Amino acid sequence: MNKKFATAVSGGAVLMLVLSGCGGDDGDKKADAWAKKVCDAWQPELTKIEAANVDIKRVATESSKPEEVQKTDSAAFQVMSDSYKSMGAALSAAGVPPVKNGAETQTTAVKGFESTSKGYADLKVKMDALDVKDQTKFADGLKDVAGGLETATQGGKEALDRLKSGGLDKAMNGQKGCQVQTSASASAK
Numbered sequence: 001m002n003k004k005f006a007t008a009v010s011g012g013a014v015l016m017l018v019l020s021g022c023g024g025d026d027g028d029k030k031a032d033a034w035a036k037k038v039c040d041a042w043q044p045e046l047t048k049i050e051a052a053n054v055d056i057k058r059v060a061t062e063s064s065k066p067e068e069v070q071k072t073d074s075a076a077f078q079v080m081s082d083s084y085k086s087m088g089a090a091l092s093a094a095g096v097p098p099v100k101n102g103a104e105t106q107t108t109a110v111k112g113f114e115s116t117s118k119g120y121a122d123l124k125v126k127m128d129a130l131d132v133k134d135q136t137k138f139a140d141g142l143k144d145v146a147g148g149l150e151t152a153t154q155g156g157k158e159a160l161d162r163l164k165s166g167g168l169d170k171a172m173n174g175q176k177g178c179q180v181q182t183s184a185s186a187s188a189k
Helices: 002-012 029-061 066-093 102-129 135-147 149-173 183-187
Strands: none
Touching (some): 066 102, 102 149, 135 149
16 A cells, blocks of 8 residues: 555656756747746755655655654655745746746746645645554545545646746756756656
């Protein structure tokens, strides 16, 4: 059960923030400057999300007691909630991106990250409510939490899709701050 949960979490916890391709070109300097602001602010959050994901996978693959799984996952979901909220705030603070329909792109992406932040906060509440004294109830509860991961991450995926379709993928890919460079990210969807 814990291994299935780890697989589900690794697929949803870290949204791939390299939007496509390997990097940007010398394109629009304004878009590059905007992307640098965003990605520089995102880098610490991406590092926190990645560390939380690693913690979840660690307790899920070890023969951890329900109490440790609950404590670790709850803390990780809180970190993820806070980080996605901060990522949305960074998008707002960077100003309207210098692309066609920039304000709409920004607003939609911010809402997506806020949705993912709320989704992880909701998962934390569910995790905290699990009965660690009853192994069967705990396992059933983990299934429910794992089932909610796709919903929790949907807003963030949509936010990234919006940024990509808005023409910001090249500018953001060129920024080191938007690139997740750990082996755990390779397992994310």
